[in-house]
Amino acid sequence: MNRVHAVGQWRKTRATLTGTVGFVPTMGALHAGHKALLERSVAENDHTVLSIYVNPTQFNNADDLDNYPSTLEDDLAMAESLGVGHVFMPEYETLYPDDFRYRVEETDFTNMLCGAHRPGHFTGVMTVVMKLFNIVQPDRAYFGEKDFQQLTLIRDMVEAFFMSVEVVGVHTVREEDGLALSSRNARLTPEARARAPIFSKLLKDPRSDAAIVEALESAGFDVDYIETHRGRRFGAVIMDCGSHEVRLIDNVPEPEG
Numbered sequence: 572m573n574r575v576h577a578v579g580q581w582r583k584t585r586a587t588l589t590g591t592v593g594f595v596p597t598m599g600a601l602h603a604g605h606k607a608l609l610e611r612s613v614a615e616n617d618h619t620v621l622s623i624y625v626n627p628t629q630f631n632n633a634d635d636l637d638n639y640p641s642t643l644e645d646d647l648a649m650a651e652s653l654g655v656g657h658v659f660m661p662e663y664e665t666l667y668p669d670d671f672r673y674r675v676e677e678t679d680f681t682n683m684l685c686g687a688h689r690p691g692h693f694t695g696v697m698t699v700v701m702k703l704f705n706i707v708q709p710d711r712a713y714f715g716e717k718d719f720q721q722l723t724l725i726r727d728m729v730e731a732f733f734m735s736v737e738v739v740g741v742h743t744v745r746e747e748d749g750l751a752l753s754s755r756n757a758r759l760t761p762e763a764r765a766r767a768p769i770f771s772k773l774l775k776d777p778r779s780d781a782a783i784v785e786a787l788e789s790a791g792f793d794v795d796y797i798e799t800h801r802g803r804r805f806g807a808v809i810m811d812c813g814s815h816e817v818r819l820i821d822n823v824p825e826p827e828g
């Protein structure tokens with residue numbers, strides 16, 4: 572597997588590749604959800620590029636950034652075993668020669684749901700994804716539906732800026748008890764992990780959004796939002812884990828009442 576750190580190094584390799592290039596951008600700490608994205612890319616393309624970069628511009632909470640899990644050696648082993656050909660692992664200076672003076676902003680959907688609770692988050696996401704697309708030059712890029720708001724904003728960005736990459740959404744991978752896989756799950760205490768599936772279960776409950784907020788609060792969750800938009804119900808909750816908090820997000824097709 573080819574490990575790439577510099578843009579010039581990658582551009583030389585990219586120029587030699589024939590056929591299609593699939594791209595899976597990640598922040599590392601790979602789990603079965605990322606595995607599904609990589610498998611899909613490997614199956615659908617001649618080459619697959621994985622990027623691992625914990626993007627500081629999308630964190631509005633320094634604590635969350637400092638504690639973001641890192642499992643680099645395991646990540647590389649997983650990628651290699653799945654047939655990923657190239658891993659791009661840039662530094663901040665490589666991706667942000669402008670020191671984030673230039674940004675991609677969206678003025679509507681970004682202000683709702685996670686955007687309303689994490690100011691600047693999606694500007695950081697869209698900016699880094701546009702930079703990565705411009706460097707990697709993929710034919711297809713794969714994103715999980717677990718981050719449905721992110722997926723929608725990236726799809727719309729590609730359309731708005733006439734970018735020639737196909738954005739592919741991949742179904743959320745869940746634990747047997749329904750909890751959506753996330754790198755953040757590793758930070759749940761055993762007690763919080765045992766309670767967490769109540770969140771995904773209640774999201775599918777056909778009662779109103781307000782009734783679900785009430786039910787979650789009675790079950791001890793601190794609710795950021797439960798809202799239905801564009802035919803999907805979105806939710807975010809914060810779980811108290813004693814020394815720290817863990818924020819979980821999820822979404823499901825709008826439950827039929």
Ligand code: PAF
Binds near residue numbers: 597598626699700718
């Ligand atoms: O979903 C993620 O892991 C990140 O938001 C992404 C798309 C890799 C951008 O940093």
